[in-house]
Amino acid sequence: MGRITSSRTQLKGDPRHNSKLAGKFINCLMLDGKKTTATRVFYDALDEIGRRGEIADLTPIEVFEAAVENIKPYIEVRSKRVGGASYQVPMQVNRARQQSLALRWLLGAVRDKKGRPMHLKLADELMAAYKKEGVAYTKRENTHRMADANKAFAHFAW
Template sequence: MRKRQAKKRPLLPDPRFNDQLVTRFVNMLMWDGKKSVAFKVFYDAMDIVEEKKTDEEKSSLELWKEALSNVMPHVEVRSRRVGGATFQIPMQIRPDRKISTSMKWLISFARKRNEKSMAQKLAGEVLAASKEEGAAVKRRVDTHKMAEANKAFSHFRF
């Protein structure tokens, strides 16, 4: 938009866990506007996590939130042209972008897994991420390594 930033619309909490973060995740999971299908996939994944988990004192929602925080990046590299050369400059990430990036990574790497249904794929990725393993956590580690490697260019920050 040219004039001003669009205002944030309030999200309704989801029916089962009464959590806005779940609704945000389901909105990213959704394809072709089929929200009820996306909710079913998410809730089925949470049921699978509930039966497969090893940690007894944590619920499936807590495991999912732990997985999200394990995938969440803290720094990223941004491209910036300085005098004809392009530098990768490490920058801190805004809190809302951290959350959305971690959700995108969790969903995209769940889709690439080799299980039968999307619920099983998502459950597998959530369980792996909550144990600090899996492809989404690897992506976060790679992003942090890239930022660490380009720390010398941080004085070009804008």
């Protein structure tokens, strides 16, 4: 089992929008306990999305929430050992893991890009995820494709 954390019960929304998802993302973005830096990066990315004006009918926080919703995987493959052989078995993903994977893939995609300020890379990846493009969305599509390819082993998911 993993570590027991109190993050689900004690999680506070972000200061500006009071969104729990944004608060969780800021906590995941944070490195070395520097929450103010992580908060500034997140809000600068939202301001950059608003400044670009590509989406006129949505606020930047709604773009962020829609982008995370687009990245969430609904099915994944898990390794299952049956009779001495390991099979990649497609399984449903629960809501907490969907959100965790989406945030992890989003941050991984942003951190892998080099040479630009973090808030600009984050704004680019959020816009790409909103439009169903980008590295994080591709990761989701590859996960779904892998699960679809292995659906012959779905009967091992017990």
